[in-house]
Amino acid sequence: MTFEFDRDTAVTPRSEEVFGADLGAGWSVGGGINGGYLLAVIGNAVRERLRATGHVDPFSVSAHYLSASVAGPAVVETRVVRTGGRFSTVAATLLQDVDGRPVVRISALATYGDLDAAHDATTDATAAALHLALPMPDLPPREKCVLSSDAPDDIKKMAPLLDRFGTRLDPETARWAIGRPSRKGLIQGWFELADHRPLDPIALLLVVDALPPVTFDLGMPGWAPTLELTAHVRAKPAPGWAAVRHFTRTVAGGMFEEDCEVWDSTGRLVAQSRQLALQPRA
Amino acid sequence: MTFEFDRDTAVTPRSEEVFGADLGAGWSVGGGINGGYLLAVIGNAVRERLRATGHVDPFSVSAHYLSASVAGPAVVETRVVRTGGRFSTVAATLLQDVDGRPVVRISALATYGDLDAAHDATTDATAAALHLALPMPDLPPREKCVLSSDAPDDIKKMAPLLDRFGTRLDPETARWAIGRPSRKGLIQGWFELADHRPLDPIALLLVVDALPPVTFDLGMPGWAPTLELTAHVRAKPAPGWAAVRHFTRTVAGGMFEEDCEVWDSTGRLVAQSRQLALQPRA
Numbered sequence: 001m002t003f004e005f006d007r008d009t010a011v012t013p014r015s016e017e018v019f020g021a022d023l024g025a026g027w028s029v030g031g032g033i034n035g036g037y038l039l040a041v042i043g044n045a046v047r048e049r050l051r052a053t054g055h056v057d058p059f060s061v062s063a064h065y066l067s068a069s070v071a072g073p074a075v076v077e078t079r080v081v082r083t084g085g086r087f088s089t090v091a092a093t094l095l096q097d098v099d100g101r102p103v104v105r106i107s108a109l110a111t112y113g114d115l116d117a118a119h120d121a122t123t124d125a126t127a128a129a130l131h132l133a134l135p136m137p138d139l140p141p142r143e144k145c146v147l148s149s150d151a152p153d154d155i156k157k158m159a160p161l162l163d164r165f166g167t168r169l170d171p172e173t174a175r176w177a178i179g180r181p182s183r184k185g186l187i188q189g190w191f192e193l194a195d196h197r198p199l200d201p202i203a204l205l206l207v208v209d210a211l212p213p214v215t216f217d218l219g220m221p222g223w224a225p226t227l228e229l230t231a232h233v234r235a236k237p238a239p240g241w242a243a244v245r246h247f248t249r250t251v252a253g254g255m256f257e258e259d260c261e262v263w264d265s266t267g268r269l270v271a272q273s274r275q276l277a278l279q280p281r282a
Numbered sequence: 283m284t285f286e287f288d289r290d291t292a293v294t295p296r297s298e299e300v301f302g303a304d305l306g307a308g309w310s311v312g313g314g315i316n317g318g319y320l321l322a323v324i325g326n327a328v329r330e331r332l333r334a335t336g337h338v339d340p341f342s343v344s345a346h347y348l349s350a351s352v353a354g355p356a357v358v359e360t361r362v363v364r365t366g367g368r369f370s371t372v373a374a375t376l377l378q379d380v381d382g383r384p385v386v387r388i389s390a391l392a393t394y395g396d397l398d399a400a401h402d403a404t405t406d407a408t409a410a411a412l413h414l415a416l417p418m419p420d421l422p423p424r425e426k427c428v429l430s431s432d433a434p435d436d437i438k439k440m441a442p443l444l445d446r447f448g449t450r451l452d453p454e455t456a457r458w459a460i461g462r463p464s465r466k467g468l469i470q471g472w473f474e475l476a477d478h479r480p481l482d483p484i485a486l487l488l489v490v491d492a493l494p495p496v497t498f499d500l501g502m503p504g505w506a507p508t509l510e511l512t513a514h515v516r517a518k519p520a521p522g523w524a525a526v527r528h529f530t531r532t533v534a535g536g537m538f539e540e541d542c543e544v545w546d547s548t549g550r551l552v553a554q555s556r557q558l559a560l561q562p563r564a
Contacts, residue, residue: 059510060558062344066364130465
């Protein structure tokens with residue numbers, strides 16, 4: 001069985017540097033394609049490019065979003081900036097043809113390594129002794145959460161990606177769906193892919209941008225275009241549901257930062273991200 | 283009068299794309315050069331490259347640190363990825379010659395715009411109505427803080443950059459200096475440049491990496507090499523002292539994230555950053 005995520009994020013080598021991709025319409029939202037999905041496509045291309053080095057896991061991926069992608073063919077151009085003992089860094093660019101002309105959608109820098117090698121007994125014991133492990137939020141049980149794929153049909157038509165996600169939102173942070181946003185700037189819940197495809201480091205690049213924009217909870221519906229998003233993958237996720245928290249603390253100058261934290265089913269923090277995004281127009 | 287920061291971060295165009303720089307030994311710490319200072323050098327080159335567009339302020343700069351820079355000549359190569367109405371994005375690489383061969387020190391992506399245009403009356407009123415503005419920490423008055431340039435001579439010999447900074451640390455978060463780290467993973471205080479050079483958006487790229495590594499407060503002295511640092515400049519700082527908070531919440535896999543927040547003298551959040559860094563070796 002091939003999972004939807006794997007099929008839609010697959011890349012095909014066209015040369016050592018260039019990979020072809022086919023952006024799936026199922027991951028679109030409003031006029032564009034979900035930024036986390038695009039990051040996973042880039043993540044796969046970088047992974048292929050670095051396969052021979054053994055540095056196949058994203059540690060830090062910084063993506064600057066330059067124009068809105070559309071469903072259909074795309075290419076990811078990669079350039080190895082450095083390969084080292086523990087880490088390798090690749091510059092990657094996602095492009096699409098517009099009227100026969102290549103247009104840059106996303107420009108990214110990715111530092112990859114081997115997450116299994118990072119977590120040896122010594123480093124994890126040192127970390128544990130510090131008691132510094134961000135605890136997961138106290139979420140209600142999944143059966144008391146709001147299933148995002150239960151959204152009204154007109155919303156789902158606008159956001160087909162809701163059917164890809166098994167997101168279950170904490171009802172306290174989903175009151176914007178009934179016109180009563182908390183205005184705290186917080187959205188959290190449980191996450192899995194709808195077809196139960198297990199999460200892995202590449203899928204975490206999707207998860208960090210999978211919840212609705214936190215501006216929904218500020219009473220600002222509408223698309224919040226990402227200027228830049230950087231994701232850190234901190235560990236390989238254990239199988240099962242992830243817990244995801246999205247929040248902002250400063251809206252200013254027509255922009256807000258959106259922080260995302262992801263824990264695996266064992267309660268371990270596995271990814272963090274921060275994006276700078278444009279406030280939706282009123 | 284020329285301030286030290288301006289002299290040492292100045293870039294000289296060698297072509298439309300390439301800028302020369304001279305990395306000042308005064309900004310070194312341990313075996314390397316301070317990452318925030320290097321970010322400011324890159325920031326100046328990007329600013330020069332984009333001058334004609336009017337996009338002269340950094341909004342988001344993502345830097346992947348690939349090898350340790352040394353004092354002396356360097357070049358910053360710039361490539362304009364996109365120029366748009368509100369924002370322009372540049373890929374920039376800082377290189378140094380090693381035995382006649384160019385070695386990449388830092389690979390960066392920078393999205394610039396015009397901070398004055400971002401803060402118009404409408405966007406700021408909308409933001410203010412949301413009451414979402416991260417408040418500055420409750421710091422002791424400066425005269426009760428610890429002056430980092432009062433560090434012992436052997437420390438200052440190892441870290442000449444302490445003399446560039448007028449950092450005044452909250453004593454509660456500086457107990458590591460007397461061998462009693464709080465182990466909370468928090469270091470905060472007041473910041474200005476020692477020669478009172480006013481802060482501006484480029485200088486904020488330095489400020490986000492100007493405090494000692496937060497691992498000092500975890501009882502881990504030693505250099506904590508940055509893998510990646512992304513800085514968001516959110517507003518132009520007002521003149522006067524800045525408040526700076528540095529913290530980590532997850533040490534795992536031999537790595538930690540270090541978040542930094544900077545407020546200007548009016549209490550406005552002006553910059554945020556997050557870096558992924560390597561835990562110092564025990």
